[in-house]
Amino acid sequence: MHMKQTCRSSARMLTVGTLLMALLAGASMPGRAVAAEAGKTAGQKPVSRFTQVEAGTFYSLALRNDGSVWTWGRNLWSELGIQEHMTVTSIAAPVRLAGLDEIVSIATNGGGYQLAAKADGSVWEWGRSLQSVKQGIRPRQVAGINGVAAVEAGATSGFAVKRDGTLWAWPREGSAAAANASNGPARAAGISGVVQLTSYGDLAAAVTKEGAVWLWHASASEAAFQPLKPIRVTGLPKIKQVALLWDTAYGIDENGRTWSWSWTYGGVKGSYSVNAIKQIGQPKKIQAVMKMKEVKAGDGYALFVTSSGEVWTNSQTQPGKLVKRSGLPAASSAAAGGYHGLALDASGRIWGWGADKWYEIGTPPTSPDGMIYKPVQVEREINLTANGKRLESIFPAVQRGRSILVPLRDTAAVVGAVFKTVNNYEGQFMIIEYKGNTAELGWNKAKLVVDGKAMEIDYPTGAWSGVTMVPCSLLKQLGVSISWDGASRTVSISG
Structure with missing residues (x-):
């Protein structure tokens, strides 16, 4: 039995398809030297640029092509991983995290806990501790898990795709299950060839190289770490990427069309215990005109990136309708925070909009109410x-x-x-x-x-x-x- 998470955790999507497909084909893991070549032209030094951006509730983080990780925004609950004992409540511009090098993918659960996969296959964690909001975790290696290509951070668990395409989970530090030394990493039975991973709370969604979508619940909120049996989502075409939002999932098929379906937990009536994952109805195509390449989910909304680099979001007044986010250059990727959004442009620079009272956009607010209504560029890292x-x-x-x-x-x-x-x-x-x-x-x-x-x-x-x-x-x-x-x-x- 597993405790259902009532608070928001992760709605992050990690685009790892190209990397994981290469690994499944037998390629070696790209390291720091390979990553540093991005943005380099003949006879020139490598140009620094960000390759991945993620957003949480009042904070942000990004991965650079030299394998370094940068973070900014609120640190009131030790979200940023810069201190073991919180004395600084916010950071107003990107600062490089100490102890993290040769990183190939990053993830956040949206609530202050982060994971990263290193080029050597190890997993690293930092940020908010489950034991105390004033006690932070500075970057450190997660024991017992290796050979990892990509990660996702859950509410009480960590998720990873290994280089062989298998999906794994383990109890997060400070969780009830972590106190039991016998609760080591567990593999999702029947799932292989994973090329993309996302999570919400302690529910993971994985896309395989065949385009199948699987849901897997792995909670560490009780003493026994017993992940549930995965279920395969039915009624979908070949999917290349998914995102989870509350009880709704979004998927983008191989033709760039967007699909949506619902899921729920099965359990004992009147309690939060979970004993099954259930799909509700059949998936529906929600957008048949624009060709999408990515979807990211935040708190109550999602960001969609088209093949031409436009960013669209759910309408707050007209359910089912998408609204374009104007004022942005062509985006290669996006991130949906609790109350702010970020977009990564083709040159590797980050743009942000929305709430900025904690400097989660990485630059001072442009409005007296602590908001940034028109997208601005995040402070350049140094x-x-x-x-x-x-x-x-x-x-x-x-x-x-x-x-x-x-x-x-x-x-x-x-x-x-x-x-x-x-x-x-x-x-x-x-x-x-x-x-x-x-x-x-x-x-x-x-x-x-x-x-x-x-x-x-x-x-x-x-x-x-x-x-x-x-x-x-x-x-x-x-x-x-x-x-x-x-x-x-x-x-x-x-x-």
Whole structure:
């Protein structure tokens, strides 16, 4: 018996068809070097670009072609995986997650828990813990599961497609079933050749290379981890991709047409226990004109991406009708968050719209009510290195015009500079000492004094995600060596 999840979990779709089909055909697993070739032309360095984007409730994450993972938005419940004990409630721009490299796929359950598959077949987890909302999980490997090509994050379970096309599930950290060491990963009986995977709560939907769709429930909310028998959805043509939304599923067939059907749980009346999955009626074609290439499901709505890159969503006032999301470039993929949407364009840049009070769109709101009504581009990601090593700060660097702003305290620490704040009758100002040079600067000002001499900097100091940010030009004035690589979007600091 399994406890039915009453809260929203995952409605994410992970497009892994090309990767999984290649693996099933006997190809080797692509690693970081392969991924880094994306966006590269002859004689040029690889150009950094995002290849996958996912959205949860008030937060977002994305995978870059160098195998790195970036995240932003709310961290009130430790969703982002940047701290074990939450002290920072939000991050306003993409920040690179420490400890995650050579990643080939990412997933979120929408409620703050994330999974990733690495090029070596291992699985990694981070984000919100089931034990405490103030206790976060920094990226760490999930024991007992390997040989994985793609993942999906459930409410109490994790799901994975292995390189051989089989479907697996295991109890999530902190769940009732995880306390029992005998509850290891379980395989979905009778399912093979999986090329696409999605989940909602603890229900997974898998598409096989033959175009069949299977539903599989695997809850870890009770001491015994006993996934239910999978069921095959009947009445569908050959499907290439699916998404789950509450009690509704969407599928896109090989001709780009969209189908919908309903499902429910069987159980004991008056309780939340689940003992079966049931299909309700037969699938119906809901859109016969536009050719779709992807569907993503969020809380109460879905996003559809056409073959030409248009993004459409369910009408809130006219059930069954789709409404176009205007103001976007041609999209290659999309992500449906709780209250915001994201789109990935052909160049690998991310666009967002909707709620932004927690910076889940990755840039400040454009409206006083904390909303972004017209799609805007998410802040561009910036790598930070110091003395040849990655600077692993939980705060992002940001670009303003031609200026790069970096978190002062973390940057000063790695180059050996001393940073302190001083209050006097004129207000608060900062003092930075580096190799015999001393700089004094006021808050939110573009002027500083270095060893008594007034100088201009190209952008004012200020706050971002609650920390002091300064332009790289200030550090240069002190004698710190700074360089910029536009292809990898990396600021290199040495001192």
